[in-house]
Amino acid sequence: MSKRPPELAVEGLTKVFPGTRALDDLSMSVEPGEVHAVLGENGAGKTTLLMILSGVYAPDSGRVLVRGEEVSFARAQDAQAAGIGTVFQEFSLVGRLTVAENVFASHLPTRWLGVLDRRRMAREARELLRTLGSELRPDRSVASLDVGERQLVEIAKALSLRASVLLLDEPTSALSAEEAATLFEVLRRLREQGIAIVFVSHRLAEVFEIADRITVLRDGRLVDTRRRDEITPDDAVRLMVGRELSVLYPGRTEETGPARLEVRGLRSGPVGPVDLVVHAGEIVGVAGLRGSGRSRLVRAIVGAERRDAGEILVDGSAVRIDRPWQAVGHGIAFVPAGRMEEALFPRMSLARNLVSTCLGLVTRLGIVRAAAERRLAERLVRRLGVRARDVEQLVQTLSGGNQQKAVLAKWLALEPRVLVVDEPTQGIDVGAKAEIHAILRELAEGGLAVLMISSELPELLGMCDRVLVMANGRVRGALRAEEATEEQVLALAAGTAGEEAA
Amino acid sequence: MTEAVRRLAAFRELVLIMIIVVSGIVMSQLSEFFFTEGNLRSVVIGMVPGAIIAIGMAVLLASGGFDLSVAAVMALCGTICAYLLSEGAPIPLAIVGALLLGALVGSGNGVLVTFLRVNPLVATLGTLLVARGLALVITEGYNISNLPPSFVQLGQEGPLDLPWMVWIMLGLVLLADLALRHTRFLRQVYYMGGNERAARLSGIRVDALRVFTYVFSGTLAGLAGVLLAARLNTAVPTAGQNLELTVIAAAVLGGASLTGGEGTVLGAALGIAFLALLSNALTLLHVSIFWQIVTTGIVLIAAVSLDMLLRRRQA
Numbered sequence: 001m002s003k004r005p006p007e008l009a010v011e012g013l014t015k016v017f018p019g020t021r022a023l024d025d026l027s028m029s030v031e032p033g034e035v036h037a038v039l040g041e042n043g044a045g046k047t048t049l050l051m052i053l054s055g056v057y058a059p060d061s062g063r064v065l066v067r068g069e070e071v072s073f074a075r076a077q078d079a080q081a082a083g084i085g086t087v088f089q090e091f092s093l094v095g096r097l098t099v100a101e102n103v104f105a106s107h108l109p110t111r112w113l114g115v116l117d118r119r120r121m122a123r124e125a126r127e128l129l130r131t132l133g134s135e136l137r138p139d140r141s142v143a144s145l146d147v148g149e150r151q152l153v154e155i156a157k158a159l160s161l162r163a164s165v166l167l168l169d170e171p172t173s174a175l176s177a178e179e180a181a182t183l184f185e186v187l188r189r190l191r192e193q194g195i196a197i198v199f200v201s202h203r204l205a206e207v208f209e210i211a212d213r214i215t216v217l218r219d220g221r222l223v224d225t226r227r228r229d230e231i232t233p234d235d236a237v238r239l240m241v242g243r244e245l246s247v248l249y250p251g252r253t254e255e256t257g258p259a260r261l262e263v264r265g266l267r268s269g270p271v272g273p274v275d276l277v278v279h280a281g282e283i284v285g286v287a288g289l290r291g292s293g294r295s296r297l298v299r300a301i302v303g304a305e306r307r308d309a310g311e312i313l314v315d316g317s318a319v320r321i322d323r324p325w326q327a328v329g330h331g332i333a334f335v336p337a338g339r340m341e342e343a344l345f346p347r348m349s350l351a352r353n354l355v356s357t358c359l360g361l362v363t364r365l366g367i368v369r370a371a372a373e374r375r376l377a378e379r380l381v382r383r384l385g386v387r388a389r390d391v392e393q394l395v396q397t398l399s400g401g402n403q404q405k406a407v408l409a410k411w412l413a414l415e416p417r418v419l420v421v422d423e424p425t426q427g428i429d430v431g432a433k434a435e436i437h438a439i440l441r442e443l444a445e446g447g448l449a450v451l452m453i454s455s456e457l458p459e460l461l462g463m464c465d466r467v468l469v470m471a472n473g474r475v476r477g478a479l480r481a482e483e484a485t486e487e488q489v490l491a492l493a494a495g496t497a498g499e500e501a502a
Numbered sequence: 503m504t505e506a507v508r509r510l511a512a513f514r515e516l517v518l519i520m521i522i523v524v525s526g527i528v529m530s531q532l533s534e535f536f537f538t539e540g541n542l543r544s545v546v547i548g549m550v551p552g553a554i555i556a557i558g559m560a561v562l563l564a565s566g567g568f569d570l571s572v573a574a575v576m577a578l579c580g581t582i583c584a585y586l587l588s589e590g591a592p593i594p595l596a597i598v599g600a601l602l603l604g605a606l607v608g609s610g611n612g613v614l615v616t617f618l619r620v621n622p623l624v625a626t627l628g629t630l631l632v633a634r635g636l637a638l639v640i641t642e643g644y645n646i647s648n649l650p651p652s653f654v655q656l657g658q659e660g661p662l663d664l665p666w667m668v669w670i671m672l673g674l675v676l677l678a679d680l681a682l683r684h685t686r687f688l689r690q691v692y693y694m695g696g697n698e699r700a701a702r703l704s705g706i707r708v709d710a711l712r713v714f715t716y717v718f719s720g721t722l723a724g725l726a727g728v729l730l731a732a733r734l735n736t737a738v739p740t741a742g743q744n745l746e747l748t749v750i751a752a753a754v755l756g757g758a759s760l761t762g763g764e765g766t767v768l769g770a771a772l773g774i775a776f777l778a779l780l781s782n783a784l785t786l787l788h789v790s791i792f793w794q795i796v797t798t799g800i801v802l803i804a805a806v807s808l809d810m811l812l813r814r815r816q817a
Contacts, residue, residue, distance in 0.1 A: 348692070356700070359689060359690070368686050
């Protein structure tokens with residue numbers, strides 16, 4: 001096809017995790033001097049691809065080629081040595097060290113007897129930063145830098161071993177609009193220098209601004225790779241979702257009941273003041289970029305974060321919620337974003353996980369009755385269709401989708417009045433996603449008020465009755481989900497449109 | 503195979519009992535003194551303070567906590583009890599005073615760990631030094647002897663020719679084991695140890711529970727101090743050097759994990775029994791006390807390594 005082999009190529013890449021095929025026979029290539037965007041919903045395989053290319057995971061099958069030569073990475077260092085530099089979403093900088101020390105962290109230049117060659121380090125760091133168009137001083141401590149500057153240091157670090165391929169995972173998620181513009185300047189500069197750039201993002205506008213080619217993944221498979229001028233953002237969304245939305249999302253509510261959850265003047269750290277109402281039978285979405293304060297807002301409502309001011313009302317009466325157990329007592333159930341980190345007890349059985357919120361229901365005279373525990377767990381498993389061998393199965397051995405159903409199930413026995421969910425379908429396959437969506441709608445129809453955060457705009461617009469859009473800790477607008485478009489939400493989220501509203 | 507391994511790991515107590523019985527049989531062949539009433543009796547009595555402290559440690563480890571101060575608290579509380587008695591305090595008052603002191607030190611640990619977020623290792627190392635130091639300050643380094651006879655009875659007389667302290671230990675181990683397995687209140691301990699953040703968000707009052715686990719551990723250490731003083735008819739401010747490490751080792755042998763969420767009271771108590779037996783066997787075989795320490799360490803490392811291997815196979 002082309003005279004020289006692509007800078008980076010993968011052929012037939014497959015990676016299986018328990019319960020999901022994270023990558024399924026994926027082939028794609030990146031040319032030198034190209035920005036190649038990879039689009040896909042959560043769980044589409046973008047992160048797995050990056051993990052393999054950066055040497056964190058080994059593929060189950062398939063090949064990775066750098067300039068036509070097959071490579072295999074036993075460790076992350078091997079990928080660096082092959083010329084692939086990666087900037088992950090989570091920064092890996094050490095705040096107390098200097099810019100130069102961070103840039104060269106994995107291969108500090110030394111002199112005789114391993115003494116650090118600080119002068120050479122500073123000189124090389126300065127040169128490297130100049131190629132990125134930055135005059136950042138190498139001796140500054142990273143702790144004193146702002147997020148955009150740290151991002152630059154991360155890129156310099158990724159390139160410090162003369163990388164010819166740069167992988168970027170959601171590089172703008174923590175950046176302001178101006179910082180993102182600066183980042184794009186840097187990427188264009190690198191493109192001119194012939195670096196091959198893989199750019200993973202789910203912000204469509206950015207992708208269409210910077211990318212030369214766009215690859216869409218879904219459920220671990222390649223859907224299509226197209227040149228930017230051969231695809232529209234609408235096409236991209238259709239390719240990412242890949243099916244009729246009506247299948248993935250259940251219907252909406254006809255009418256809503258009285259106000260179930262009301263928040264007035266809530267402030268928590270940088271968030272607020274926020275007012276919001278969720279009615280019985282209603283699903284209200286909270287949209288916003290990372291750092292917009294949406295997680296902090298809902299966590300403050302359920303007592304998981306400090307609340308500095310404001311009132312919370314459940315069914316019209318003010319309640320006191322400073323700790324999660326108080327929220328539970330008032331019928332507010334919370335499904336946090338990290339299943340394994342914050343919602344499940346990985347080394348315990350499914351049954352034990354399911355009764356963790358409602359021990360009282362299976363206790364008599366202070367004694368937990370094993371038979372009642374089992375019965376309740378089995379009932380919940382049936383009700384939500386959790387697929388498990390039996391309720392004694394360890395919860396960590398379930399698939400992501402079934403784990404997420406277990407997280408929902410553990411609240412159901414309490415018959416909560418309000419359900420707050422943060423990223424309820426993160427990292428689970430599309431089938432499980434549709435099931436979770438159906439469950440959420442069914443619960444709402446049963447009279448619950450549902451408040452839902454999601455990073456996936458299509459999900460919010462498909463699931464919710466109303467969507468609140470947050471930016472910089474405030475609610476910037478409320479949209480009727482049925483009529484709203486992604487562009488409207490993004491404009492509000494980026495703070496370029498709308499005014500204060502609730 | 504994996505199912506069998508899992509079953510085995512689940513019945514750690516049974517495995518320990520079997521090991522104890524087998525080593526008992528082996529020992530009775532090796533030493534004629536081993537299977538005598540006097541020897542077994544002294545082994546059982548000797549393990550009482552450790553076993554009582556192990557109850558609290560099992561609960562703490564299950565909760566994801568950790569307490570290094572227990573042995574020092576035991577010495578301090580024994581000393582205070584003896585001091586109160588020697589000043590003429592009535593026996594119940596002296597005992598209650600000692601237990602309250604144990605609870606107080608425990609609540610100090612709990613507050614440090616829970617609210618000031620001091621690492622448990624550091625916090626309880628600090629209270630270890632404070633408690634040990636105070637015990638020496640109060641006694642000026644001397645033992646307090648000649649305690650009232652009716653107090654000393656606790657450690658020397660009782661039904662079936664076993665002192666009351668043994669019956670107290672058995673009763674507490676049994677009760678606490680059932681409570682940790684079956685009561686709603688203590689079930690929460692496993693949730694907290696299994697995943698503290700998830701427990702908090704599930705509506706469990708983890709802060710209060712965490713403080714409770716340290717108070718519980720401190721109180722039991724106090725009780726161990728009282729009983730040891732009764733047994734010896736003396737309060738020794740330096741008593742129980744390194745006992746905290748033995749107790750933690752025993753709890754781990756009995757199935758506890760330093761990462762929390764696992765372990766039982768019975769397992770920890772059987773761990774203490776096994777280590778007591780091992781030490782007795784080595785003594786009867788004329789192995790020096792110094793080598794006994796080495797052996798205990800090796801047994802612990804071997805047991806925990808084996809456990810990790812079995813678990814990895816399981817996962």
